[in-house]
Amino acid sequence: MSRADDPVAYLREINATAAFNVWAGIDVVDAGGGQAVISMPWRPELGQYSGYLHAGVVAALIDTACGYAANHIVGRVMASHCAVNYLAPAVGESFLTTARVVKAGRRQIFTTAEVQAETAGESKLVATGETLLMPLLSEVPS
Amino acid sequence: MSRADDPVAYLREINATAAFNVWAGIDVVDAGGGQAVISMPWRPELGQYSGYLHAGVVAALIDTACGYAANHIVGRVMASHCAVNYLAPAVGESFLTTARVVKAGRRQIFTTAEVQAETAGESKLVATGETLLMPLLSEVPS
Amino acid sequence: MSRADDPVAYLREINATAAFNVWAGIDVVDAGGGQAVISMPWRPELGQYSGYLHAGVVAALIDTACGYAANHIVGRVMASHCAVNYLAPAVGESFLTTARVVKAGRRQIFTTAEVQAETAGESKLVATGETLLMPLLSEVPS
Amino acid sequence: MSRADDPVAYLREINATAAFNVWAGIDVVDAGGGQAVISMPWRPELGQYSGYLHAGVVAALIDTACGYAANHIVGRVMASHCAVNYLAPAVGESFLTTARVVKAGRRQIFTTAEVQAETAGESKLVATGETLLMPLLSEVPS
Numbered sequence: 001m002s003r004a005d006d007p008v009a010y011l012r013e014i015n016a017t018a019a020f021n022v023w024a025g026i027d028v029v030d031a032g033g034g035q036a037v038i039s040m041p042w043r044p045e046l047g048q049y050s051g052y053l054h055a056g057v058v059a060a061l062i063d064t065a066c067g068y069a070a071n072h073i074v075g076r077v078m079a080s081h082c083a084v085n086y087l088a089p090a091v092g093e094s095f096l097t098t099a100r101v102v103k104a105g106r107r108q109i110f111t112t113a114e115v116q117a118e119t120a121g122e123s124k125l126v127a128t129g130e131t132l133l134m135p136l137l138s139e140v141p142s
Numbered sequence: 143m144s145r146a147d148d149p150v151a152y153l154r155e156i157n158a159t160a161a162f163n164v165w166a167g168i169d170v171v172d173a174g175g176g177q178a179v180i181s182m183p184w185r186p187e188l189g190q191y192s193g194y195l196h197a198g199v200v201a202a203l204i205d206t207a208c209g210y211a212a213n214h215i216v217g218r219v220m221a222s223h224c225a226v227n228y229l230a231p232a233v234g235e236s237f238l239t240t241a242r243v244v245k246a247g248r249r250q251i252f253t254t255a256e257v258q259a260e261t262a263g264e265s266k267l268v269a270t271g272e273t274l275l276m277p278l279l280s281e282v283p284s
Numbered sequence: 285m286s287r288a289d290d291p292v293a294y295l296r297e298i299n300a301t302a303a304f305n306v307w308a309g310i311d312v313v314d315a316g317g318g319q320a321v322i323s324m325p326w327r328p329e330l331g332q333y334s335g336y337l338h339a340g341v342v343a344a345l346i347d348t349a350c351g352y353a354a355n356h357i358v359g360r361v362m363a364s365h366c367a368v369n370y371l372a373p374a375v376g377e378s379f380l381t382t383a384r385v386v387k388a389g390r391r392q393i394f395t396t397a398e399v400q401a402e403t404a405g406e407s408k409l410v411a412t413g414e415t416l417l418m419p420l421l422s423e424v425p426s
Numbered sequence: 427m428s429r430a431d432d433p434v435a436y437l438r439e440i441n442a443t444a445a446f447n448v449w450a451g452i453d454v455v456d457a458g459g460g461q462a463v464i465s466m467p468w469r470p471e472l473g474q475y476s477g478y479l480h481a482g483v484v485a486a487l488i489d490t491a492c493g494y495a496a497n498h499i500v501g502r503v504m505a506s507h508c509a510v511n512y513l514a515p516a517v518g519e520s521f522l523t524t525a526r527v528v529k530a531g532r533r534q535i536f537t538t539a540e541v542q543a544e545t546a547g548e549s550k551l552v553a554t555g556e557t558l559l560m561p562l563l564s565e566v567p568s
Contacts, residue, residue, distance in 0.1 A: 009314075014191055015191075015214070016188045017191045018189070018191040018196070019186050019187045019188070019190075020187060020188055020189055020190060020198070020199060021190075021196075036236065036317065044161050045161045045162060045165045046161070046162055047160070047161045047162055048160045048161075048162060048163075048485065049156055049157075049159045049160040049218075050220075053159070054162040054163075054202055054205075055201070055202065055205040055221050055224055056162070056198050056200075056201045056202020056203070056204075056205050056206070057162060057198060057202070058198075059197070059198045059201030059202070059205075059224065059226070060196060060197065060198020060199065060201070060202075063196075063197075063198050063201075064196040064198070077190075078228065078231075078271050079226055079228050080193075080227065080534055080558060081225065081227055081228065081507055082197055082201065082223070082225070082226050082228070083225035083226075083367060083509070084201070084223065084224050084225075085222065085223055085386070085394050086220065086221050086222055086223070086224070087166040087386065087387040087394055087414070088387070089220075089502055090169060096229045102369070102409075102412060103371040103372070103409070103500055105371075107533065107560060108534075108560070109367050110371055110412070112412075116224045117240065125386075125387070127306070128386060128394070128396070128414075130369070130412075130414075131507060132369070132507055134533060134534070160328055222416060222417055223365055225367070225509060227528070227536050227556070227558070229528065229529040229531075229536055230529070244511070244513065244551075244554060245513040245514070245551070247513075249391065249418060250364060250392075250418070252511050252513055252554070254554075267528075267529070270528060270536070270538075270556075272511070272554075272556075274364060274365055274416065274511070276391060276392070298475055299475075301475045302473070302474045302475040302480070303470050303471045303472070303473045304471060304472055304473055304474060304480040304482070304483060305474075305480075307471045307538075314473070328445050329445045329446060329449045330443045330445070330446055331444070331445045331446055332445075332446060332447075333440055333443045333444040333502075334504075338444070338446040338447075338486060338489075339483060339485070339486065339489040339505050339508055340446070340482050340483060340484075340485045340486020340487070340489050340490070341446060341486065342482075343481070343482045343485030343486070343489075343508065343510070344481065344482020344483065344485070344486075345482070346482075347480075347481040347482050347485075348482070350492075360475075362515075363481050363512050363513070364511065364512055365509065365510065365512070366454055366481055366485065366509070366510050366512070367507065367508070367509035367510075368507065368508050368509075369506065369507055370504065370506055370507070370508070373504075410477050411526075412450075423544060
């Protein structure tokens with residue numbers, strides 16, 4: 001499966017090789033055109049000491065969604081920098097993270113993402129974030 | 143156990159209530175004086191698709207260590223912002239994260255941290271990061 | 285002039301008291317509803333060693349626009365944190381910076397902004413950024 | 427003058443070509459070994475509306491010092507990302523900014539800096555920051 005033909009299926013194959021993502025229950029919902037959407041259901045093991053989604057898991061969602069948004073354009077990437085704003089306690093039945101590429105250069109890719117907590121059909125914006133990505137060297141044309 | 147008498151024991155009690163930290167195997171190694179050190183052994187479920195420590199777990203280490211560094215001074219906190227620099231692939235037998243408070247104000251606390259990967263007794267700096275924390279409202283004196 | 289009646293005029297009065305903004309030639313173009321737009325013409329004194337707009341001046345545009353976007357909602361603010369992504373060399377006849385409030389809490393306000401370089405009627409996105417703001421204590425209702 | 431023989435003199439030559447730095451009164455105080463120190467006297471035109479040093483000028487100090495710290499190792503650079511923490515109002519007779527390289531890779535350089543306000547011989551830490559730098563393409567060996 002190539003990343004051009006069916007970006008969601010392609011990213012699901014990659015996602016299945018990321019052990020943490022499999023454990024966390026992250027799934028690829030939509031992808032293509034420099035965007036990606038991932039979902040993850042809540043469960044207690046993902047929580048910090050107040051029972052909210054752990055700040056690190058929020059960062060994992062943002063890092064993952066940003067990488068998948070970039071994948072369609074530049075292939076596999078690694079994050080140089082990731083920053084997250086925690087707008088509200090991340091409490092919900094599931095979490096939907098939407099990322100998009102802001103600028104894809106040859107040497108680096110700027111991406112941004114937001115995390116919505118979903119409860120009983122209602123969505124609430126709980127975090128925004130951004131990553132600065134570099135193409136994996138093995139993916140750079142020589 | 144108060145946080146003044148034995149900061150490590152106090153933070154271990156808090157850490158035991160954070161389900162993600164328990165799952166990840168995070169332990170409190172040292173604490174006090176605006177600093178904290180946590181450790182975490184590597185295991186494959188913590189990995190991303192190249193088998194390195196997942197960027198989100200690196201962020202979880204930085205967020206956790208920063209919160210614990212601040213705890214001794216201001217009690218429980220929540221992160222408003224967390225930023226991580228990924229300096230090198232996070233590969234090691236275990237990871238040691240050291241955080242310190244840069245400035246503790248009444249309304250917000252600035253902290254910084256670094257993550258060392260340890261393999262066969264050798265340490266390598268793999269990430270730096272920072273968090274901006276707010277005291278929990280329940281901890282703010284009225 | 286109150287900030288509710290005529291936000292642009294109100295912000296221009298504030299802007300006229302910021303000596304750096306006056307020197308830099310920053311003007312308030314639009315404001316209200318948690319958004320603000322400022323403009324600044326290029327001149328060589330604003331440049332770094334390659335003749336592009338200085339990274340610090342780009343940060344000044346983002347910090348200023350974000351503060352003005354928040355002003356309408358919460359009054360005067362101070363930045364705790366500002367981060368800027370430099371997407372492309374900032375070269376243009378003038379620069380238009382648009383900011384909006386992402387989340388206005390009681391204790392902190394999250395904002396985001398982007399800087400467009402304008403040349404001969406063409407716009408190019410050259411930077412994005414964000415600030416985390418706190419209300420000035422003198423503005424917080426007792 | 428090469429950057430190996432006399433890094434301060436070399437950076438002063440570069441600094442003299444950055445029109446904004448000349449206007450702001452930035453001077454290179456020390457440099458070498460992946461570190462750099464710059465100074466800047468206060469004057470009112472550098473201020474924001476409360477009369478403190480403008481957040482954008484603080485960012486300019488951090489961006490400049492970080493670039494100079496990296497220069498000795500990798501030559502000319504451009505910032506991809508700059509983040510600043512504003513710890514306290516930046517008020518002083520002059521400002522001393524110290525930067526160092528945290529990690530210099532082939533494709534990107536991580537740097538960190540802090541700004542001290544100096545008044546009557548007393549120093550106060552008012553800001554910390556970091557930049558992520560890329561070597562200028564013209565400096566990359568082919």
